[in-house]
Amino acid sequence: MDFFEKYKNLKEKYEEKKTKPKVIVVGRSNVGKSTFVRLMTGRKDVKVGKKPGVTLKINEYDMGEYILVDMPGFGYMAGLPKKVQEKIKDEIVHYIEEHADEIAAAVQIIDTKSFFELVERWKGRGEIPIDLEMFDFITDLKISPILVANKMDKIKREEWDEVLNGICEYLKCQPPWHQWKFIVPAILKEGKGLEEIKKKILERVRLFKKLRGIE
Numbered sequence: 531m532d533f534f535e536k537y538k539n540l541k542e543k544y545e546e547k548k549t550k551p552k553v554i555v556v557g558r559s560n561v562g563k564s565t566f567v568r569l570m571t572g573r574k575d576v577k578v579g580k581k582p583g584v585t586l587k588i589n590e591y592d593m594g595e596y597i598l599v600d601m602p603g604f605g606y607m608a609g610l611p612k613k614v615q616e617k618i619k620d621e622i623v624h625y626i627e628e629h630a631d632e633i634a635a636a637v638q639i640i641d642t643k644s645f646f647e648l649v650e651r652w653k654g655r656g657e658i659p660i661d662l663e664m665f666d667f668i669t670d671l672k673i674s675p676i677l678v679a680n681k682m683d684k685i686k687r688e689e690w691d692e693v694l695n696g697i698c699e700y701l702k703c704q705p706p707w708h709q710w711k712f713i714v715p716a717i718l719k720e721g722k723g724l725e726e727i728k729k730k731i732l733e734r735v736r737l738f739k740k741l742r743g744i745e
């Protein structure tokens with residue numbers, strides 16, 4: 531390969547890297563972010579765990595049309611000092627702010643059942659629940675959200691609508707939930723909901739590219 535060819539390849543690679551949109555995966559610890567990333571990438575080296583605080587670093591995976599970004603969780607992490615938890619949260623916020631222009635969508639995952647328990651508890655204390663804070667943060671930056679209501683296996687079928695409508699209200703959206711295209715119920719450990727999320731990601735990535743004139 532001569533010099534110019536090598537240079538051209540590098541340049542193309544750089545441009546590709548520069549313009550490839552990112553899709554970030556965010557949520558509290560232990561909600562199933564890495565389970566999702568593992569399903570998407572098929573990579574066994576994406577660590578999944580029973581305890582919160584398994585993913586401690588931001589990991590990027592090239593999905594062809596976009597970069598999928600697995601994030602550490604925010605909030606409580608087993609065995610980690612509060613200072614470290616705060617540092618990780620700062621890193622996540624910093625990453626999102628720094629790359630906001632390149633982010634086509636944010637897949638925010640919640641553990642649906644504990645979401646309610648936590649939101650109620652926090653509200654009682656008069657603080658803003660961290661999940662809602664994250665949702666506001668993302669949407670304030672004009673990043674398109676995909677809210678994955680995961681671990682629906684822990685909720686009885688006949689209560690699904692009630693619970694999902696409740697989530698809507700917490701997000702300041704009028705129920706019924708299914709009129710909001712960004713909410714996807716899922717049981718990711720069984721792969722349920724995955725196709726729907728994939729579809730939504732691609733819609734957003736393609737729109738993102740179209741609006742920026744990226745081929």
Ligand SMILES: Nc1nc2c(ncn2[C@@H]2O[C@H](COP(=O)(O)OP(=O)(O)OP(=O)(O)O)[C@@H](O)[C@H]2O)c(=O)[nH]1
Nearest residue numbers: 560561562563564565579583584585603717718719
């Ligand atoms: N019941 C249930 N458990 C699930 C589901 N999806 C994932 N899990 C389990 O939840 C646990 C945490 O999953 P992870 O994918 O490691 O969660 P994470 O959000 O990446 O966690 P951190 O890296 O610690 O932030 C694992 O034991 C998964 O098997 C689901 O749909 N239902």
Ligand SMILES: [Mg+2]
Nearest residue numbers: 563564584585
């Ligand atoms: Mg993880």
